[in-house]
Amino acid sequence: MDAFDQLHPGVQYHLANTLRWNGLRPTQAAAVEPVLASSDAVVLAPTAGGKTEAAMFPLLSRMATEDWQGLSVLYVCPLRALLNNLQPRIDGYCRWLGRSAAVWHGDVSQAQRQKILIERPDVLLTTPESLEAMLVSTKVDPRVLFSGLHAVVVDEIHAFAGDDRGWHLLAVLERLSRVAARPLQRIGLSATVGNPDELLSWLQGSFHSRTSTVVAPAVETPAAPEITVDYVGSLTNAATVIASLHAGEKRLVFVDSRRQAEELGAALREAGIETYISHSSLSAAERRRSEAAFADARDTVIVATSTLELGIDVGDLDRVIQINSTRTVASFLQRLGRTGRRPDSSRNCLFLCLDDEAVLLASGMLQRWSRGWVEPVTPPPHPRHIAAQQLLALCLQQHRIGATEWSTWWGDLPVFDSSAPEILEFLLAEGYFETDGPFLHIGPEAERRFGRRYFSDLTAVFTAPPEFIVLAGRVEVGTIGTDLLTENVDGPRLLLLGGRSWKVTHVDWERRRCFVDPVDGGGKAKWSGVPGGLSYEVTRGMREVLLGSAPGVTFTTRAVNVLADLRSSYSDSVSADRLVVRLPDDSTGRWWTWAGTKANRTLQASLPAVVDPRQRIDEKSVRLLPGVSVQELSSALADVQWRSPNVDTNALRGLKFSSALPEALAKETLSARLGDVANAAIVMAESRAVFR
Structure with missing residues (x-):
């Protein structure tokens, strides 16, 4: 039928x-x-x-x-x-x-x-x-x-x-x-x-x-998208390029951060471009106003973080512009898919890279995309902190839970593993639960930690830094972090939010309210946040580009020149058939793994005899200890014992509900998420060219 x-x-x-x-x-x-x-x-x-x-x-x-x-x-x-x-x-x-x-x-x-x-x-x-x-x-x-x-x-x-x-x-x-x-x-x-x-x-x-x-039925293959990579050198130059291109069209510009969204939005408005902004620190009403106005307009730009990556309808788009590059192919495909929806239009994306490394990242990511690769979606391992949260939430739901019958609520869901009895014992010992015969009730420690506004902190599994609500009169503009309110300034304290500048008139520290009046300009934007690392696959795509591979998209003359400079500057760090290890006699060496951030963390943790423990790990290489010899390196690699990356106690603050786990178990949980043994092992097995 x-x-x-x-x-x-x-x-x-x-x-x-x-x-x-x-x-x-x-x-x-x-x-x-x-x-x-x-x-x-x-x-x-x-x-x-x-x-x-x-x-x-x-x-x-x-x-x-x-x-x-x-x-x-x-x-x-x-x-x-x-x-x-x-x-x-x-x-x-x-x-x-x-x-x-x-x-x-x-x-x-x-x-x-x-x-x-x-x-x-x-x-x-x-x-x-x-x-x-x-x-x-x-x-x-x-x-x-x-x-x-x-x-x-x-x-x-x-x-x-x-x-x-x-x-x-x-x-x-x-x-x-x-x-x-x-x-x-x-x-x-x-x-x-x-x-x-x-x-x-x-x-x-x-x-x-x-x-x-x-x-997933086969669908008609769409026409090849128009992908262009350009190098512009600064956010100011990016604003100039966006203002000069595609007049009369509706453009969606994606940026890396809320700060970039605010600064680019302000620069475009100064250039006379009708501009709207969307990011997570704007109030819901402010975002809705921007998105609704943008949906009805034609010659306009909306600057957004990943908040508009998903399927929110902002009308028919003509162009997608990416400042720098996405870190994943999947994210790029989501953003590319916002265009080409009308019969007379095509999918397109213009990358405006602010520095050389952004050109390399865009090229590597697009190289993987051009080969038809998309990241597998992998749930994070060992969600033990979610198990602790669920036990507390179930107790609130049922008002009490049986000390031996709680597991029937989740069957064999992998949220609960062999550590579940240890988690439950810890919750009891620390006062998160109290016993009443065979039943468990919410205890005083759970009330203290999560009980504010009837346990609202227990319903969200992500941790957000403390922020202040910004109010212009009675209108909520959005939120800002504490940094802008505590740093020393000369003269009035000015904020940039919603693409507009505001002067702080009063801060209610106890209620976390910041009251502002509009001003003509001079505001600053600043939020905390560290970008995530890069995957093994995308990093290897970058390496292939440096070795001469081309992703089959258009590069402007400026981007071509930057790519040529990159290939020249990295010429001593890549080789077609092996990995490069440099062991200078009088300083530290470097092993150019091109393995991705997680795999490099695993190599650092697992090779303490040769890899410097005091370094900021990136995706391209690991720094070796001073004076490491070829023999010492070979011996360490031959006797490797895989270890998970070390976790500082302070890092546990980013793992919501970590306080409801024994500290050792919380560290073990976070550590397992920071490493990548599988790709570290691939790197270990590859041929190496060692130079002094």
């Missing part, structure tokens, strides 16, 4: 008469049968390929045919803005069948939440953190709200699976399955995944015996 004919007649009618579609797209057609059959699935399609509809049309058909009642489908997204963007569309589809869809996240008012609890929409769009908050809330009865739950759609699943939010989501879904008293159909949506079968198995959690399908 044709896929269209398998859908509920009401859905068929509106597809033909409301949307005026003459059929389904390939991905949508391929998803109908497995979703109707209640299979778990990962649905892959290019950006704007209709993945939301691929999940929702057959789920709505099941809802009508099987007479699901109450809240029956959860639609989970990584970003609130994406939820807000999708809700009207999904609600419109629901209305075809007399159903409804609502959104629930941190910006939704108490009145709206109360309405949801009373009327119970058929589809609820939300985040993992809000699901956790609902489960532990005293104002929500999970067994009533989720009694009719049958299916969960996880949009942008790759954005979850690569970090601890994914483990948290899976653990929450396991608890929801027990609350609803049935396995939940799980459907993941993504545009860019290098290992879909493994991702689908991960998504199933402890319900891996359920049938599952990867939906």
Whole structure:
């Protein structure tokens, strides 16, 4: 039977008469049968390929045919803005069948939440953190709200699976399955995944015996995108180039940081370009204003961090511009996919590199992309801190848990491993739990650590640095870190936020409020944050480019000259058939591994006799100890004992809930995430050319 004919007649009618579609797209057609059959699935399609509809049309058909009642489908997204963007569309589809869809996240008012609890929409769009908050809330009865739950759609699943939010989501879904008293159909949506079968198995959690399908039909190969790499030397020059190109077009510019977004936005406005800004430290209202204004405009620029990498609709884009380079192929593909959606347009991306190393990174990343490689999505190992969080959250949800029966809530989900008894013993010993016969209750230490605003700190698995809310009158502009408020300044303290300058008039340190008035210019932007390292594959792509490989994209004359200089400057550090090791007689040596940041950390930890322990590890090389001989190096490599990178106690602050783990176990958890034994072993096995 044709896929269209398998859908509920009401859905068929509106597809033909409301949307005026003459059929389904390939991905949508391929998803109908497995979703109707209640299979778990990962649905892959290019950006704007209709993945939301691929999940929702057959789920709505099941809802009508099987007479699901109450809240029956959860639609989970990584970003609130994406939820807000999708809700009207999904609600419109629901209305075809007399159903409804609502959104629930941190910006939704108490009145709206109360309405949801009373009327119970058929589809609820939300985040993992809000699901956790609902489960532990005293104002929500999970067994009533989720009694009719049958299916969960996880949009942008790759954005979850690569970090601890994914483990948290899976653990929450396991608890929801027990609350609803049935396995939940799980459907993941993504545009860019290098290992879909493994991702689908991960998504199933402890319900891996359920049938599952990867939906990834062959689609028409789009025309080759227009990719250009340019070297501009500074953010000021980048603003000049952007202002002079593509007049009359809508341009989305991605930057590395919030500070760059603010500085570039201000420079473009000074150049007379209608400019909007989007990043995580702007208030939700401010971001929505920018995105809505940008969606309706034509000759304009929006400058964004990764907040607009995912599928938030800002209208039809003409151009994507990348300042410097993305660190992954997957991120590049997400951003490239924002263009070329109109029939008369093509996919495109212009890289404006601010320094030589950015040209090298862009070239290496594009070299991997040109070979068809995309990063596999790999969940971080040993999420023991999430196990501790889940034990506490379950106790809040159930008000008490059985000291020997708690494990039934998660089955064999890998969040819990052989360390679980040690974690539970620690929570008891430190007062996070108190015992009452065979039961555990929340203890005073959990109250002290996480109890603020009814344990709101326990619902989010990421740690954010303390920030101050910036208020212009009663209007929230966004947030800033403490750095700009504590550094010494001459004259008034000026901030740059939302692309505008503000003068600080008052700081309420206790309530973390910063009051400002607008000024004409001179503001500064500054946030804490350290960029992540580079992978083995992308770093090897950089090496191949230095050895003469070309990724098959356009390089401007300026970029060609920079690339020639790079090849010359690195000529002593790369060799076509072996790795280069330099052992100067009178100073430290360097082993040019081109192995990626994690593998180099592993080499440093595992070779203490020859690799300098006091160095900032990068992706290209490791510094050897002074005076290391060829014989000492060979002997150390032959006798290597693999060790995980060392972890400083202060680093544990970035691992949320690490305080709920024994310190040794917390360090072991973080250490395992910092290294890469597999690729370090590849490097160890490669031939080496040793020079003095």
